Structures are given as structure tokens and as C-alpha cells.
Amino acid sequence: MPRSIISARQTTLRREVELAGKGVHSGAPASVVLHPAEADTGLRFLVSKRGRIIADIPADVRNVKNLTLCTVLGDDSGVSIGTVEHLLSALRGLNVDNCYIEVDSKEVPIMDGSAAEFVAAIDEVGLRELNETRRYIKVLKPVRVEEGESLGEFTPHGCFHLDVEIDFDTPLIGRQRMELDLTPQSFRTELSRARTFGFMRDVEKLWKAGLALGASLENTVAVGDDRILNTEGLRYHHEFVRHKMLDAVGDLSLAGYHILGSYRSVRGGHRLNAYVVKALLADASAWTLVQAPASRNRETNYRPMGLALAAGE
Numbered sequence: 001m002p003r004s005i006i007s008a009r010q011t012t013l014r015r016e017v018e019l020a021g022k023g024v025h026s027g028a029p030a031s032v033v034l035h036p037a038e039a040d041t042g043l044r045f046l047v048s049k050r051g052r053i054i055a056d057i058p059a060d061v062r063n064v065k066n067l068t069l070c071t072v073l074g075d076d077s078g079v080s081i082g083t084v085e086h087l088l089s090a091l092r093g094l095n096v097d098n099c100y101i102e103v104d105s106k107e108v109p110i111m112d113g114s115a116a117e118f119v120a121a122i123d124e125v126g127l128r129e130l131n132e133t134r135r136y137i138k139v140l141k142p143v144r145v146e147e148g149e150s151l152g153e154f155t156p157h158g159c160f161h162l163d164v165e166i167d168f169d170t171p172l173i174g175r176q177r178m179e180l181d182l183t184p185q186s187f188r189t190e191l192s193r194a195r196t197f198g199f200m201r202d203v204e205k206l207w208k209a210g211l212a213l214g215a216s217l218e219n220t221v222a223v224g225d226d227r228i229l230n231t232e233g234l235r236y237h238h239e240f241v242r243h244k245m246l247d248a249v250g251d252l253s254l255a256g257y258h259i260l261g262s263y264r265s266v267r268g269g270h271r272l273n274a275y276v277v278k279a280l281l282a283d284a285s286a287w288t289l290v291q292a293p294a295s296r297n298r299e300t301n302y303r304p305m306g307l308a309l310a311a312g313e
């Protein structure tokens with residue numbers, strides 16, 4: 001396992017950074033400001049309306065309200081924030097532990113349909129290490145959720161490993177499977193530019209339902225009956241499964257901590273990802289919270305939180 005996977009300390013952004021775009025479902029303008037945050041804040045959405053913060057919603061699986069086409073988080077007062085997964089993926093993928101995410105709309109802007117512009121914004125301001133130690137959910141035993149032909153499963157593993165398989169009944173996609181150990185480097189090069197995709201045959205249905213009103217060839221790979229409609233073509237070999245991996249990184253960040261474990265998904269999606277995270281957290285014997293040692297010389301030397309605390313750290 002590359003040592004760079006594990007850094008001992010929590011991070012945040014050096015300063016705030018703003019992005020503007022539009023919601024893929026509403027089609028309405030949306031902007032997001034990423035603010036630095038102190039240790040143990042986690043990733044939190046501050047929803048604003050006319051310049052006033054109306055809700056503070058932690059990116060936590062317990063706040064998931066809807067998973068039909070994107071991941072929607074909400075609070076008890078009815079405020080919600082949708083399409084959070086690509087931004088959360090960028091933050092988790094680049095190891096940003098603490099961030100206030102201020103959004104002035106019901107949706108995080110879709111940007112180019114991938115995490116690339118969020119990655120560029122985070123890179124523009126850079127990260128700051130905090131004094132507090134980063135914590136990880138260490139998977140202790142397999143936890144599996146099956147739903148029809150779909151399957152999602154955590155198994156014990158020394159780092160955060162992803163193994164994602166998709167199978168679409170069109171020769172333009174077909175069966176694609178990819179595995180990787182997630183690091184900021186692998187996230188950046190292998191996943192961050194993979195775009196959302198959609199099928200032309202679904203478009204009318206979605207529009208009638210008032211969804212995907214902001215979807216276009218600027219932010220979606222459009223799959224027709226016999227060809228990809230985007231004239232620029234694909235960005236990666238197997239861009240489709242890479243995007244599913246990007247989504248999974250965002251959805252799994254809703255566990256609230258980094259994960260030390262392998263996640264396998266077959267024909268999955270946001271719903272399944274969230275269910276597997278819930279199933280893992282619900283089984284107290286399946287995981288434990290650990291922190292990486294401050295010295296990085298033994299990357300497998302995770303200590304249970306209780307022991308570390310007893311040692312006075």
C-alpha cells in the first residue's frame with residue numbers, strides 16, 4: 001500500500017473558494033463557496049437564501065432524503081440540498097476532512113458533470129493540515145446488501161479500495177469493471193474527470209417529471225441508441241464505470257469518516273451505496289473507529305481510538 005494514502009492529520013482548505021454554475025435538475029443558477037473549517041467539523045452544507053444561512057446540514061447518511069437520481073440531503077425543517085455527490089467526491093478524494101459548503105440553491109451546480117472543476121477549485125486554494133488526528137472507519141467484517149441484481153459490499157482491507165462493476169444493456173457501455181486503491185493521486189488521474197451519463201431514451205421522461213432540466217452535452221455524456229452524442233467523445237477508456245466510482249467515493253463519504261476497507265459494487269448506484277453505508281454503521285461489530293499513528297513509518301499500524309486516547313494523544 002502506498003504510504004501517501006494515510007496521512008495522520010486532518011485537513012481543511014487554506015482559504016475560501018467560489019464556483020458558479022447551474023443545477024442539473026432545476027436548470028437554475030447555483031453557486032457554491034467552499035469555506036475552511038476547524039477540525040472535527042466534517043463536511044457540512046450551509047444552505048443560503050438571499051444571503052442568509054437557512055440550514056446547516058452535515059454530509060451524513062442519516063440526513064439522506066432522496067436517492068432517485070442524485071443524492072439529496074435535508075434537515076427536519078424541510079430544507080434540502082441535491083446533487084451533492086460529485087462535490088463530496090472531490091473533497092473526499094483529495095482528503096479534505098473539514099469544510100463548510102455554502103450553496104445558494106437547492107442543488108450543488110453540476111459544472112461539467114464530473115468532479116474536475118471542484119478539484120481545480122480545491123487545488124487553487126490548497127490544503128492546510130490541522131493539529132487533530134484523522135480518524136477512519138475500519139471495516140472488521142463483510143457487510144453486504146443485495147437488491148435484485150445489484151450488490152454492494154464492504155470487506156476488511158488495509159486501505160480504501162474500490163471495485164465497481166456496471167452492466168448496461170447497450171454495446172456502447174456493456175460490462176465494465178474497475179478496481180483501484182483510492183489516493184488523492186488516483187482520484188485525480190483516474191476518476192475526477194469522468195462525467196455523468198444519461199440515456200437519450202430517458203430524457204423525455206425525465207423532462208416531463210421536471211428533472212434533468214439543466215442537463216446538456218456540456219455536463220452529461222448522452223448515450224443514444226447507437227452512438228455517443230457528444231462530439232468530443234469520451235474522456236477515458238471506460239468513463240462510465242469511472243463515473244460510478246466517483247459517485248461511490250461521494251456517497252461513501254456520508255459515513256462521516258474515511259474508510260479503511262474495500263467496497264465492491266455490482267450494478268449499484270446512489271441508493272445502494274447509501275444502504276450499504278447504513279448497514280455498515282448499523283452493525284457495531286462490523287467496524288471500529290481508528291486513527292492513523294502520528295509517525296508514518298508503519299502504515300498498517302492503526303490503533304483503536306480507545307488505546308490511542310489511553311496513551312494520552
Ligand SMILES: [Zn+2]
Nearest residue numbers: 085196243247
Ligand atoms: Zn454522478
